Amino acid sequence: MSPSSLPTVLVVDDEPRSAQSIARTLEDDFNVLTAPGAEEALDILDNEWVQLVFCDQRMPEITGVELLTQMRERWPDIIRVIITGYTDATNIIRAVNEAGIYQYVGKPWRPEDLLMTARNGIELYQLQREHDRLSLEMKLLAPSMQSRLETQRSKLRQSFSFDNIVRAPESPMNAVCATAAQVASFDVPALILGETGSGKELLARAMHYASLRSDRPFFAVNCGAIPDELLESELFGHRKGAFTGAHANRIGLFEQADGGTIFLDEIGEVSPSFQVKLLRFLQEGELRPVGANETREVDVRVIAATNRDLEKAAREGAFRLDLFYRLAVFPISPPPLRERRMDVPRLAHALLERAAARHGKRLRGFTDEALERLAAYHWPGNIRELENQVTRMLILGQEDELGAELIAPEILRADAGAEEQDPAADIAFAGGGTLKERVERMEARLLRETLIRHGWNKSRAADELGLSRVGLRAKLERYGLSNGETTPAEASEGEAASAINGHAHGNGNGRAQSNGHAPTDEQAKSNGHAAKNGHAAKNGHAAKNGHAAKNAQAKANGHAPPSGDAAKNDTPASNGKSSWPNGAAEKHAC
Numbered sequence: 056m057s058p059s060s061l062p063t064v065l066v067v068d069d070e071p072r073s074a075q076s077i078a079r080t081l082e083d084d085f086n087v088l089t090a091p092g093a094e095e096a097l098d099i100l101d102n103e104w105v106q107l108v109f110c111d112q113r114m115p116e117i118t119g120v121e122l123l124t125q126m127r128e129r130w131p132d133i134i135r136v137i138i139t140g141y142t143d144a145t146n147i148i149r150a151v152n153e154a155g156i157y158q159y160v161g162k163p164w165r166p167e168d169l170l171m172t173a174r175n176g177i178e179l180y181q182l183q184r185e186h187d188r189l190s191l192e193m194k195l196l197a198p199s200m201q202s203r204l205e206t207q208r209s210k211l212r213q214s215f216s217f218d219n220i221v222r223a224p225e226s227p228m229n230a231v232c233a234t235a236a237q238v239a240s241f242d243v244p245a246l247i248l249g250e251t252g253s254g255k256e257l258l259a260r261a262m263h264y265a266s267l268r269s270d271r272p273f274f275a276v277n278c279g280a281i282p283d284e285l286l287e288s289e290l291f292g293h294r295k296g297a298f299t300g301a302h303a304n305r306i307g308l309f310e311q312a313d314g315g316t317i318f319l320d321e322i323g324e325v326s327p328s329f330q331v332k333l334l335r336f337l338q339e340g341e342l343r344p345v346g347a348n349e350t351r352e353v354d355v356r357v358i359a360a361t362n363r364d365l366e367k368a369a370r371e372g373a374f375r376l377d378l379f380y381r382l383a384v385f386p387i388s389p390p391p392l393r394e395r396r397m398d399v400p401r402l403a404h405a406l407l408e409r410a411a412a413r414h415g416k417r418l419r420g421f422t423d424e425a426l427e428r429l430a431a432y433h434w435p436g437n438i439r440e441l442e443n444q445v446t447r448m449l450i451l452g453q454e455d456e457l458g459a460e461l462i463a464p465e466i467l468r469a470d471a472g473a474e475e476q477d478p479a480a481d482i483a484f485a486g487g488g489t490l491k492e493r494v495e496r497m498e499a500r501l502l503r504e505t506l507i508r509h510g511w512n513k514s515r516a517a518d519e520l521g522l523s524r525v526g527l528r529a530k531l532e533r534y535g536l537s538n539g540e541t542t543p544a545e546a547s548e549g550e551a552a553s554a555i556n557g558h559a560h561g562n563g564n565g566r567a568q569s570n571g572h573a574p575t576d577e578q579a580k581s582n583g584h585a586a587k588n589g590h591a592a593k594n595g596h597a598a599k600n601g602h603a604a605k606n607a608q609a610k611a612n613g614h615a616p617p618s619g620d621a622a623k624n625d626t627p628a629s630n631g632k633s634s635w636p637n638g639a640a641e642k643h644a645c
Contacts, residue, residue, distance in 0.1 A: 061086040062086065062106045062107065062180075063085065063086045063103060063104060063106055063107075064081055064085040064086070064087050064106070064107045065087075065088045065103075065105045065107070065108045066078055066081075066087060066090070066109045067089075067092075067096045067108065067111060067122065068109075068111040068114075068138070069091055069111065069114045069115060071091065074091070075089070080166045081170065081173055084173070084174070085177070088103060088105070092115075092117075093114065093117045093122045093125075094116075096108075100126065100129070100130060100133075106133065106176075106177055107133065107134045107136065107173060107176045107177055108123070108126060108133055109136050109138055109160070109173075110122055110135070110136070110138065112138065112139035112141065112150075113139060113141065119137050119138075119150075119154075120149050120153060120154050123135045123150070123155075123156060124153045126154075127154055127155050132180065132183060133180075134157045134177070134179055135154055135155065135156045136156060136158050136159075136160060136176060137150050137156050137158075137159050137160065138161075138164065139159075139160075139162060140161065140162035140163075157176055157179065158172050158175075158176070160172060211264065212265075212269055215257075215261050215263075216264065217232040217235065217236050217261050217265065220232055220258070220261060221405045222395070222401065223398050225397055226395050227390045227394060227395050228390065228395060228398065231387060231388070232258075232261070235258055235261065235262050236261075236262075236265055238262065239261070239263075240265065240266060240267070242266070242267070242356060243356075244337065244356065244357045244358065244381065244382050244383075244385075245259075245262065245359075245382075245385050245386075245387060246358075246359050246365070246382045246383040246384075246385070246386045246387070247259060247358065247359070247360040247361075247388075247389065248360070248361060248362075248364075248386055248388045249360070249388055249389040249391070250362050251362045251437065251439070252436050252438050252439035253389050253390070253392065253438065254437075254438055255389065256275055256318060259275070259316075259318040259358045259360065260275075260318075262316075262358060263316040263318075263358070266356070268314060268315050268356060271313075271315030271316070272311060272312045272314075272315035273312070273318070274308045274312050274315070274318065275317075275320060276289065276308060276317065277320045278319055278321045278324055278325050279321030280321070283325065283326045283328065283329050284298070286325070287329060287332065287345060288301075288305060288345055289307065290309050290317075291309060291332070291344050292304075292305050292306050292307030292309075292310060292342075292347075293305050293307075293344050293345035293346050293347075294344055294345065294346035294347045295346075297344075297346025298346070301346070304344075305344075307342065307344060309353050309355050310342065310351065312353075312355050313353045313355060314355075315355065315356070316355070316357075317355050317357055317358075318358050318359075319357060319359045319360070320359075320360050321360070321361055322360065322382065323361035323363040323365050323368060323374060324361075327375065330375045330378050331375070334375060334377060334378045334381060337357060337381050338381070340352055340354065341353075365379055365382075365383070366379060366383075391434075391437055392434040392437045392438060392441065393433040396431075397430075399426070399429050399430040399441065400421075400430060402438060403421060403426065403441065403445055406441065406442045406445045406446075407420065407445050407449065407457070410442075410449050411449060414450075416449060418449070418456065419455045419456045420457070421457050421458075422456055422458045424459040424507070425448075425457055425458055425459040425462060427459075428459045428462055428466060428507065429444070429462065429466070432466045444462065444463065444466065447461070447463065448462065458510070459507045460507060460508055460509070460510045464504060464508065467503075467507050467508060468501075468504045495534075498534075499534040501520075502516075502527075502531065502534065502536060503536055505520060511538040513531075
């Protein structure tokens with residue numbers, strides 16, 4: 056390292072041999088200058104950049120303390136060290152108080168001690184310079200940091216604003232958001248009542264960032280996921296040694312959120328003992344950490360939420376009535392997703408955009424058919440369930456547009472008019488109507504779900520259902536099902552009773568049936584039809600189209616054929632099966 060790049064040390068001593076000895080000790084690591092007196096030392100300081108000064112205390116014209124005091128006034132950054140063989144306490148005190156010396160070195164000194172003192176002094180000088188530089192930059196940066204902080208707060212307020220809650224123009228959430236926005240500006244507790252996954256926490260955040268507390272902290276706590284003992288410590292804090300495992304003091308979330316808002320989710324799950332402590336905090340605005348004797352005042356707004364009927368629980372004694380009234384200053388009830396189906400397409404697009412960004416996959420969106428099927432489902436899990444379904448479709452999708460074939464089967468079978476669907480009985484029991492009408496609804500929805508799953512490939516759908524393409528096409532025409540347009544099977548009783556394309560379908564027993572269902576004997580008699588094997592052919596089509604069952608088959612079943620029917624047939628059917636005019640036999644598998 057060149058001498059110009061070494062730190063500069065000035066040695067002031069009226070004894071030349073002592074000054075030369077110090078210089079020889081330091082010259083390998085420092086650029087050393089020497090001065091025999093105060094005047095020469097001050098001249099050097101006027102012309103050289105010196106970082107450290109070693110000064111002898113006893114000099115003829117001026118003492119070391121007086122010289123270092125002058126240096127401190129003119130060059131306060133220089134590190135100052137006194138060297139003396141006299142241990143006068145008064146001089147040492149003056150050196151510290153007036154001259155602001157860094158260290159005191161006694162004579163005789165040891166070379167390693169002198170080197171250590173010089174190195175530490177130079178490091179201190181560099182740290183002081185770095186600190187001064189950073190302090191200056193921080194002063195210049197303060198307005199910029201404040202501006203950045205305000206920008207981030209503004210973005211946060213915008214991100215969680217009521218306008219950013221996804222909903223349609225005609226959604227019932229509009230009224231809920233308008234009410235919540237009005238309540239947000241008043242510093243009162245609020246209670247959000249809604250099903251799991253209906254957006255209670257999002258609504259609470261929107262209320263916080265629309266309030267005067269928006270620049271203060273917001274904390275969310277799931278009360279149902281934490282035991283009472285830990286929940287008290289989490290919210291109120293604790294002192295060291297208050298319980299087993301309390302190795303240090305802890306500041307509770309109530310105290311951390313001072314001036315802000317705390318969101319207590321699943322408040323209906325807390326125990327009666329914790330309800331008492333929470334009630335006192337809401338009434339007095341004071342808290343006492345676990346294991347502490349003193350109380351502290353905090354200013355926190357509490358927004359609570361639950362998926363239970365809290366008023367009913369309070370009246371039944373499962374929840375404190377006074378705490379309920381303290382929390383429910385203004386109850387807000389966001390509707391479940393099934394009551395705002397018009398929001399499903401917008402929510403699906405928003406969730407897809409978020410999931411695509413998270414998984415690094417670029418997509419255009421959903422097909423119209425996929426959005427129609429998603430909107431038809433009742434979503435018992437609300438937005439969380441919808442988010443899971445969108446993520447599933449994103450993972451399974453191979454195209455840049457997600458189609459209905461990617462939707463889970465239980466959602467494809469959903470009926471837009473039903474509030475809830477039971478996996479086993481929802482199709483048959485949804486709505487009213489006769490047995491025939493309910494069965495037809497079930498068949499139409501089963502056909503639609505199968506076709507959507509196979510991408511409207513009729514061959515694969517017919518193969519899965521055990522139908523021919525001709526039979527499947529006839530059913531599609533009957534129920535008005537087509538690609539891209541699915542209409543519920545609400546056919547009139549007369550249309551439902553008429554046979555497809557005027558043909559009678561026969562099964563292996565020679566019984567004529569439409570849609571695989573036969574009326575009772577009493578219904579057959581009332582319609583003027585003959586019962587065969589305990590079942591009647593609908594609308595009298597068993598003998599039409601020139602087909603008849605063999606008399607031997609009828610006898611084998613223990614039933615006589617209708618009078619005159621056998622004589623009307625030009626073409627007998629073999630094996631008890633009716634044949635088509637073109638010779639093609641069809642087995643009705645419905």
